[in-house]
Amino acid sequence: MRCPGQDSRFWRPGAIFEAKCPECGQPVEFFKDESSRKCPACGHKFVNPKMDFGCAAYCKFAEQCLGDLPPELLAERESLLKDRVALEMKKHFGRDFKRIAHASKVARYAEKLAFELGADPAVVLSAAYLHDVGLRDASPADHAREGARIAREILTNLGAREELIEEVCAIIEHHHEPPLDASLNFRCVFDADTLVNLEAARESTPDAGRSLPQEMEGSFLTDAGKELARKVLIHKEY
Template sequence: MKCPGQDTQYWNKDAIYEVRCPECGKDVEFFKDDTARKCEHCGHRFANPKMDFGCAAYCKYAKQCVGDLAPELLAGQDNLLKDRVAVEMKRYFKRDFRRIGHATRVARYAERIAQTEGGDMAIILSAAYLHDIGIHEAERKHNSSGAVYQEQEGPPIARQILEKLGARADLIEEVCDIVGHHHHPRPEETLNFKVLYDADLITNLEEQHKEKPIAPEKLARLLQKAFLTPAGRKEAEGVLLN
């Protein structure tokens, strides 16, 4: 079945219109299903400002449905993906509000760190929401929530969630790799991993500190040596020293 929004039999006279080029101001003719067009006057290619991308912002069949996607839409897909990953994480954990809260705080700190350090926000936040997704299986299979078991059980579940959401293949692979060793940095790590690691460390230390205050000397050593990014260390100081 063809998407009704893209089927010309449902179109009317408003399906074709002109839009001013943002670069030169000349009119460019658009059909309602054009995701982007190039201005014949100056050569600038820009997204269709009147197109309601709707489901195309997350549907894995969007490219087949509406053709090549404009950069703005591709960015929108990644931006929406992290929100949908958060929803799936909450569905998976159900009433385990402790784990939901932990993942949400990790994502919040990761976003703050990434705003300074950089990295791929879609990968970072997807990994943040899914980094502990294997904990229930670890407890069920191994009677333990230990890091090694989380890392063992997490990637298949993360992959299943991301594939269900139609995430791009390279994102799925990197997120699953991060989930699979998020407690154990390798000698050489990606920036995306470092941001996630620091965000998770901040959250773990914050939770530990609330349950049993960490001695100032030990906390100072951790802040100096344990973090992988300058922004992560700065964020930790703001959270833990205040």
């Protein structure tokens, strides 16, 4: 069964229309169910201006329904993915508010580092939100491997691209043991997790702050992570 909005049996007058090409201004004929068309005059491909891409921005069957998705929508899918991953993380942990708070804080710091360093926010935030999901059902020793398995299931169900799934799972599986060739995305998640753990240690142990400068020196993989830690732990800017 096709989505009713894309089934021609439900179309009304105006389902076939013309739109001006944003590059050359020539009229281009669109059918209602076409996600994009190429201008026959100048060759510019642009999005159907009358199409509602709301569901396609998150539906994992969007490409089967609409065909090739325009670059603008693909970027929006990546942007929306982090919000849906956050919801899945909260559903997974249920009433374990401590773990939800930890993952949310790691994601917040990881996002700051990702934007500052030019990492991929979709990968970084997905890994940050899901890095500890294995702790619910596995022992601390096995939680990274179990977390990667759960993350793969969540991201697959959300329709994430395969390359993103593979990288996120690799980050989660090794997030306590950084490889020598750790990617920028990995380093953002690792530094954010390290910062949140140091912050929690300082809050639970009054004297922990005395050794912070020494701990910070060898704990972070990026200078940006180290600087963010100084702001959070020493200057208390966040």
